[in-house]
Amino acid sequence: MADWTRTTAVTALAQLPGIGPVRLDQLLQAGDPVDLVGALCAGSPPPPGLGRIDEAGSWSAILASVDPGALAARLADLEITVTTAGEAAHPDRLAHDIDPSPVLFRRGRPVPTGSPAVAIVGTRRCSAIGREVARELGHGLAAAGVVVVSGLALGVDGAAHAGALAAEGAPPVAFVGGGPDVVYPRRHSELWHRLVAEGTVASEAPPGAAPARWRFPARNRLIAAVADVVVVVESRSAGGSLLTVDEAIRRDRPVMAVPGSIRNPAAAGTNGLLADGCAPVLGVDDVLVALGLTSIVGVGLGGAEVDVPSHLRAVFDAVDDGPTSVDEVTVRSGRPVLDVVTSLAELVASGHVVDDGVRVRRA
Amino acid sequence: MLATLASATLTGVEGRSVTVEVHVADGLPGFSIVGLPDASCREARDRVRAAIVSSGASWPLRRITVNLAPGGLPKAGAGLDLPIALGVLQASGQLPAELPSIGAFGELGLDGGIRPVPGALPLADAVAGELVLVPVVDAQAATHVAGDRVRPVRTLTDVVRAFVDGEPWPDPEPSSTDDAAVTFAPDLADVRGQPAARVALEVAAAGGHHLLLVGPPGAGKTMLARRLVGLLPRLSAAEALEVSRVHSAAGLPLPAGGLVSTPPFRAPHHSASMAALVGGGSGRARPGEVSTATCGVLFLDELGEFAPSVLDALRQPLEEGVVRVARAGGTSVQPARVLVVAAMNPCPCGMGGELACRCPPAARARYARRVSGPLLDRLDLMVRVDRPDPAALLGPAGDSSAMVAERVAKVRQLSSARGVRCNADLTGDALDEHAPLEPQSATILERALVAGRLSGRGLRRVRCVARTLRDLDDAGPTLRPTDVLAAIGFRARPLVEGSHG
Numbered sequence: 001m002a003d004w005t006r007t008t009a010v011t012a013l014a015q016l017p018g019i020g021p022v023r024l025d026q027l028l029q030a031g032d033p034v035d036l037v038g039a040l041c042a043g044s045p046p047p048p049g050l051g052r053i054d055e056a057g058s059w060s061a062i063l064a065s066v067d068p069g070a071l072a073a074r075l076a077d078l079e080i081t082v083t084t085a086g087e088a089a090h091p092d093r094l095a096h097d098i099d100p101s102p103v104l105f106r107r108g109r110p111v112p113t114g115s116p117a118v119a120i121v122g123t124r125r126c127s128a129i130g131r132e133v134a135r136e137l138g139h140g141l142a143a144a145g146v147v148v149v150s151g152l153a154l155g156v157d158g159a160a161h162a163g164a165l166a167a168e169g170a171p172p173v174a175f176v177g178g179g180p181d182v183v184y185p186r187r188h189s190e191l192w193h194r195l196v197a198e199g200t201v202a203s204e205a206p207p208g209a210a211p212a213r214w215r216f217p218a219r220n221r222l223i224a225a226v227a228d229v230v231v232v233v234e235s236r237s238a239g240g241s242l243l244t245v246d247e248a249i250r251r252d253r254p255v256m257a258v259p260g261s262i263r264n265p266a267a268a269g270t271n272g273l274l275a276d277g278c279a280p281v282l283g284v285d286d287v288l289v290a291l292g293l294t295s296i297v298g299v300g301l302g303g304a305e306v307d308v309p310s311h312l313r314a315v316f317d318a319v320d321d322g323p324t325s326v327d328e329v330t331v332r333s334g335r336p337v338l339d340v341v342t343s344l345a346e347l348v349a350s351g352h353v354v355d356d357g358v359r360v361r362r363a
Numbered sequence: 364m365l366a367t368l369a370s371a372t373l374t375g376v377e378g379r380s381v382t383v384e385v386h387v388a389d390g391l392p393g394f395s396i397v398g399l400p401d402a403s404c405r406e407a408r409d410r411v412r413a414a415i416v417s418s419g420a421s422w423p424l425r426r427i428t429v430n431l432a433p434g435g436l437p438k439a440g441a442g443l444d445l446p447i448a449l450g451v452l453q454a455s456g457q458l459p460a461e462l463p464s465i466g467a468f469g470e471l472g473l474d475g476g477i478r479p480v481p482g483a484l485p486l487a488d489a490v491a492g493e494l495v496l497v498p499v500v501d502a503q504a505a506t507h508v509a510g511d512r513v514r515p516v517r518t519l520t521d522v523v524r525a526f527v528d529g530e531p532w533p534d535p536e537p538s539s540t541d542d543a544a545v546t547f548a549p550d551l552a553d554v555r556g557q558p559a560a561r562v563a564l565e566v567a568a569a570g571g572h573h574l575l576l577v578g579p580p581g582a583g584k585t586m587l588a589r590r591l592v593g594l595l596p597r598l599s600a601a602e603a604l605e606v607s608r609v610h611s612a613a614g615l616p617l618p619a620g621g622l623v624s625t626p627p628f629r630a631p632h633h634s635a636s637m638a639a640l641v642g643g644g645s646g647r648a649r650p651g652e653v654s655t656a657t658c659g660v661l662f663l664d665e666l667g668e669f670a671p672s673v674l675d676a677l678r679q680p681l682e683e684g685v686v687r688v689a690r691a692g693g694t695s696v697q698p699a700r701v702l703v704v705a706a707m708n709p710c711p712c713g714m715g716g717e718l719a720c721r722c723p724p725a726a727r728a729r730y731a732r733r734v735s736g737p738l739l740d741r742l743d744l745m746v747r748v749d750r751p752d753p754a755a756l757l758g759p760a761g762d763s764s765a766m767v768a769e770r771v772a773k774v775r776q777l778s779s780a781r782g783v784r785c786n787a788d789l790t791g792d793a794l795d796e797h798a799p800l801e802p803q804s805a806t807i808l809e810r811a812l813v814a815g816r817l818s819g820r821g822l823r824r825v826r827c828v829a830r831t832l833r834d835l836d837d838a839g840p841t842l843r844p845t846d847v848l849a850a851i852g853f854r855a856r857p858l859v860e861g862s863h864g
Contacts, residue, residue: 125723154724155724187724325747326558326559326746326747327556327749327751340559342845342848342849342852344852349810349814357577357731357855357856358577358578358709358746
């Protein structure tokens with residue numbers, strides 16, 4: 001059996017039942033993780049000060065059954081990097097947070113530290129407009145070089161990530177609830193793997209950890225801690241994204257909210273934030289100004305100028321960033337329907353426009 | 364004594380010849396029917412006896428045996444009442460023994476009246492005999508296949524008087540259908556706005572391409588679909604006979620004159636069972652809606668609410684133009700050359716893409732999945748129908764149905780010259796011959812195939828639609844890149860969950 005290394009020892013400790021970020025931090029403070037694993041394997045009791053842990057009795061058997069070589073191979077196989085507080089690759093803001101994060105398991109690029117970062121959060125059950133706004137904000141911010149941080153959840157989170165990826169600007173970062181190898185929600189499998197390939201998927205949970213409910217509030221605090229500004233796109237009146245807002249307020253991070261219709265239940269929470277005096281987001285520029293960046297011309301909601309063949313220009317200009325029907329394009333462009341359908345098919349083939357079955361929008 | 368008459372029974376939409384033999388002999392009085400009669404056919408015993416007595420003839424108190432040949436063919440319905448009664452009268456000497464060979468069908472009332480039966484047209488076609496006695500109401504329809512052999516009969520007494528006393532046969536009576544029941548197609552000029560849907564309707568009518576309308580409730584999907592039938596050409600003589608035959612077999616009322624002359628419009632409710640939609644059911648295989656809509660329009664409103672298994676049963680008929688209904692008693696082939704127009708909401712609450720949409724993403728995804736990919740692959744045109752904006756509602760009317768129908772008729776003539784009913788029927792060599800691709804068009808199709816946006820079946824269908832588009836434009840010989848691109852643009856694609864709202 002291979003010897004324990006710092007990486008495998010930390011991973012094995014994180015995988016123990018009864019261990020969350022707080023106790024893991026305490027364990028790592030207590031001494032070198034390799035020595036600690038050796039002692040626990042030998043049957044020593046856990047270091048004092050952890051409080052009562054019901055599962056501690058099983059630890060020695062669990063650790064004895066772990067093959068450090070196999071664990072190292074698995075981490076390498078999944079391309080998971082383990083960083084602990086104090087290491088250069090560990091995000092400073094997490095190491096020195098009011099609720100410090102001792103260990104981070106990540107896939108993809110390191111969490112960028114030099115660039116400005118904005119968290120885009122919101123409800124999983126958002127309206128179509130909320131989804132579009134999240135997408136456009138993600139797109140606009142990433143294009144302006146801002147790191148988009150979110151949670152890869154359904155709804156607003158996923159849309160923000162998708163928008164940021166499409167911009168091919170600053171690579172986005174996702175903090176997820178389960179292990180970085182546990183794809184959740186399943187519907188975001190493709191997005192998840194794109195983030196691994198082009199951005200970062202990070203978690204406090206060790207590989208293989210299920211996305212348990214209790215992990216999500218802890219995950220929200222990471223999002224708030226890393227971001228310079230937290231933008232809430234749509235939130236219900238008692239939504240989980242308001243927990244992220246609370247974490248941001250504890251850390252003095254500015255919180256901004258996108259106004260919504262008063263008839264839209266998915267915007268009740270965000271409208272409440274605005275009523276409480278939080279700054280409104282009417283476009284990408286507002287967020288850039290809050291970051292202290294001068295706004296960049298052409299990166300308002302609506303995207304940059306796109307190069308399209310001249311004979312398709314009139315039809316392309318009639319297509320919105322949101323779903324647009326052929327009827328709408330026909331009326332706006334003043335072209336015959338068949339001409340519009342032909343041009344749209346060409347624009348879809350060239351990737352300028354995507355269609356969702358019955359309507360189109362700009363790619 | 365023995366009497367032999369010709370009759371017929373209905374299997375699916377086909378009449379099958381049946382020979383009715385009635386034997387009256389000495390012995391204990393009795394009345395038995397042999398030869399696979401079903402329940403309603405066995406009950407003929409009581410109806411026949413009462414009808415004969417009510418008509419003033421006498422019931423022979425002897426041993427009566429009725430044989431329905433061929434013995435292996437199941438006989439259904441009450442249509443054999445009339446030939447059995449006539450056989451009893453002839454075999455008991457109350458009708459002259461020397462008569463021309465008689466064919467007959469009709470249900471008897473206890474008073475001796477003769478009632479119409481479903482399927483008069485296919486039955487009359489199958490009945491042998493120099494004279495074919497038909498209920499007065501069915502006579503007009505029967506004349507279209509049995510010609511001047513048809514003799515309308517109102518009561519059993521009419522028959523006895525005609526044969527014994529040489530009195531004239533009654534005149535045929537028009538069926539009781541009032542004209543309102545005949546398909547009434549409202550005018551396309553009533554539809555304001557909806558430019559894309561109007562074009563799609565015209566293309567669908569011209570080429571016989573299936574159409575899917577997607578949009579929120581109240582946008583006008585049903586209104587548009589109902590107008591499609593008014594754009595189609597009138598039925599040819601052969602088509603009219605085929606449609607009438609199916610409608611007759613399904614027990615649908617035939618219009619005055621006995622023949623359906625306008626393309627049928629059938630709109631089954633989304634709770635329809637598989638048997639109701641594609642035909643079948645226990646006993647005789649009844650034609651389904653896909654058959655009664657043959658040569659016309661099958662409108663599937665609320666496509667997403669149909670049971671997925673029922674919808675998938677439509678795949679084979681849409682491909683082949685016929686339904687094969689296999690039952691223990693045999694297989695029945697029924698026509699199913701329909702133009703499908705389907706309508707659905709973008710999501711369960713119907714508001715898809717609007718702020719008011721209340722559907723959770725999972726429900727929306729489930730809804731989009733209800734219409735299977737293979738079925739979508741058979742729908743050639745798909746358009747979004749939104750509520751028209753006020754300016755369009757108050758704006759000028761578009762082309763009327765008559766104007767569009769004229770353009771449609773021109774394209775249909777071109778199709779006939781190519782040897783098919785409509786462009787959607789072009790396949791294989793005919794497609795290569797009549798719809799050759801320009802080199803650039805071939806490149807476009809190749810790219811779509813490589814990108815996975817088109818299946819093999821989709822390729823053929825896109826070429827057919829492109830052919831129709833060119834026909835509607837200038838009827839040139841080849842498919843230009845614009846024709847092919849527009850055909851791809853119109854093609855049905857899976858609704859993507861999420862991005863459409």
